[in-house]
Amino acid sequence: MTDTGSRGPLAGLLILDLTRVLAGPYCTLNLADLGARVIKVELPGSGDDARQIGPFMEPPIDPASAYFSSINRGKESIALNLKDQHDRSIFNELLSSADVLVENFTPGTMAKLGYSWEELHVRQPALIMASISGFGQSGPYSALPAYDIVVQAMGGILSLTGEKDRPPTRVGVSIGDLAAGLFGVVGIQAALIDRARTGLGRHVDVAMLDAQVALLENALARYQVEGQVPKPIGSRHPSITPFGAFNARDASLVIAAGNDAVFGRMCDALDLPGLPSDVRFSSNRARCQHEPQLRYILEEKLAQKDILEWLEILRTHGIPCGPINDVAAVMEDEHLNARGVFLDVPLAPGYAMKMARTPVRLSGEARVRPSPPPRLDENREAILAEFIGRERRAYFLTPTPQHS
Incomplete structure (x- = not known):
């Protein structure tokens, strides 16, 4: 456990983050907001796929993707190719100090890289590993690729959303990714509590599809009791009226x-x-x-x-x-602003973007004020200076051709 002096209930925890796009990064974002130190390990050259997803901001703002920035604030970035021996040596040094490793590769990828849970648990028994994937680490679908719309469809959410007798409607936010990310936070913190008792880490397996089914609550109960498949009913509640x-007259x-x-x-x-x-x-x-x-x-x-x-x-x-507020009205809402829900995160001199804080509030301690989202490989030199011995640092500070 590394004490960086940051505030928050998870201060001192080091999270090594191999995730990209949304489900995994949203998990580690919430951990960072609660005080954990998150080192984001990205692919050299391109980094997290989310860096190429809009909307984009104009230079000199870097990272330019507002989407990437909104879910990666408060993290550090180092670019490593885990298929390259030079970079694997760096990663192994970081891993030896980590409390939690979070990844969202297709199941089996970590094993091919030599970092399966079984191997890591033998090498580092206290390490917690969280794997967030579309369909989980087991089962007939485990190797299939997935995006939010796929798990919304397969998990039943899509069939329940929208107006009666209208085509299926996707939930307006990526609830498939977001729910999995939040369940990942729950699983990691449960594993941390268990480790405090036993000294041993656990493998946390969170599937996006499982998370969608866990959200069906009333629909599962109604189907079994009433014997009818629930259908979309617009904004109505299926069991409460009105x-x-x-x-009204105007809206x-x-x-x-x-x-x-x-x-x-x-x-x-x-x-x-x-x-x-x-x-x-x-x-x-x-x-x-x-x-x-x-x-x-x-x-x-x-x-x-x-x-x-x-x-x-x-x-x-x-x-x-x-x-029924639109997003503009939400950002102007007096109650939300009075509670400090929005955080002004500086992205460039004279420019900041409002982002929503984690909604978890704890008494007696100020919440973490996160740093801006990192540029790709921005923290390489500082990370190596901290984690790599001085006699080996000069070698590791010279990037491989993939970093050029």
């Missing part, structure tokens, strides 16, 4: 009346006192069965005022509700 988006807002008491207060707020005693709406089960009729009544009333007026009225009565 719960969804409703049209739409969301209202969630999660139980009979809240429904009664909502009816008071909307001046619809007769609804709770109407047999069609007197219980949540009845409301779900008569959702179209209830929606018609509610929207007829909501059409009399703009959403800002309704939000004030509904919130006064303690009704869960909110506007």
Whole structure:
């Protein structure tokens, strides 16, 4: 464990990060935000594939990819080719000091490189290795390639998202990658707790497809109880009514009346006192069965005022509700800004980009203020100076032809 003096609950942990694109980098981003030191090992010449994914910012900003920057802040970069003996020697030195190794190659790749879990566990019993892949380290799909849209489709999420009787709709963020990355964080921290007890590392195996299935919650239960395959129903909740988006005079807002008491207060707020005693709406089960009729009544009333007026009225009565914000509105939201959700990360002199912090907040300690995302191989000299013995440093500071 290396103490770098950084703040955060994971300060002192050294994470060696072989990941690229999104699921793995999002995992290590959250670890970095919580105080861990993350050294990103990239392919010489091109680096992480995400460096070539837009949107792109104008020079002199480097890295130019805003996409790459948003998920790789607070990390260090060194370019190494693990098929080259010179670079493998450097990697082995770094590995000997690491607490956690994170990779998201196709299963079997690490073994071909000579870094299988079995080999590493013998060499370095306390090391934790996290493997994030499309389909996991075992099973008939394990060798197949995967992207977010593939696991959303295969994991059932795509079949549930969108409006009724409309084509399947992808979730608007890469939930396949993001969920796997977050489950990777959970698995790594569980392995760290276990290591504190046993002194031994664990292999954390997270599959994007598994993560999607873990998010199905209500759909899995409904299929088994009701015997019907769940289908898209728009913004509605399948088991709670009213719960969804409703049209007011000028725009739409969301209202969630999660139980009979809240429904009664909502009816008071909307001046619809007769609804709770109407047999069609007197219980949540009845409301779900008569959702179209209830929606018609509610929207007829909501059409009399703009959403800002309704939000004030509904919130006064303690009704869960909110506007449907676009991204611009989210970034301007007074509550989010008051809580410091957005972090200004400097990318070049006079230029910073707002990024969302990790939402995990712990008492008694300031959260880590991350450094800018690294340029490819930016930290090579400093990393080698720290981890490689002085008598060997001059050799390692001279890059192989792949670094040129």
